Amino acid sequence: GAGVSQTPSNKVTEKGKYVELRCDPISGHTALYWYRQSLGQGPEFLIYFQGTGAADDSGLPNDRFFAVRPEGSVSTLKIQRTERGDSAVYLCASSWKGGPGANVLTFGAGSRLTVL
């Protein structure tokens, strides 16, 4: 696609429920990233995929959070037993490849999650 697409744009759920957030990266981008951003703060790294595998999942806060990218394209971030503290904007980004080069991350518009 032309850009990184994230769905839903807005999700309101109740504490304890399960949530899935989807990211459709730019076609051909092999690297995909998930970030979480709370109001007034910088994006916080969650997980990075290179192809189908998670190259770095050190940012996932606990075992309630899980992400997959089974075919190396679309990714789903899954949050189990949601808590009020999970409320944030979840940003997805993709780039041609990972690594330190000038591979600019293109971000989606984000999915705003509110846990009541």
Place this chain on the structure above:
Amino acid sequence: AQKITQTQPGMFVQEKEAVTLDCTYDTSDQSYGLFWYKQPSSGEMIFLIYQGSYDEQNATEGRYSLNFQKARKSANLVISASQLGDSAMYFCAMRHCKLSFGAGTTVTVRA
């Protein structure tokens, strides 16, 4: 571990003037990239400028320039001739494999 520090939570600048946003970083990697992103109130993250750790020249992109001082681990962003549309949050970020962000600086341009 990577750490990015932006010490200015908020700044005001007069339209048409220049503004410098500070960014320092800490890394043990020799090869890394430095990025600046803009996030307006709409929430989108917009890439502004990139500097590679081995680049000897400071990066420039239109009204944006990056003052890269490798020995001091500093990567300040300079916005020249500020416009009202420059009002936004600005994030410095560094990448070896993953991209890590600073806390951001809010810039408000006054007419």
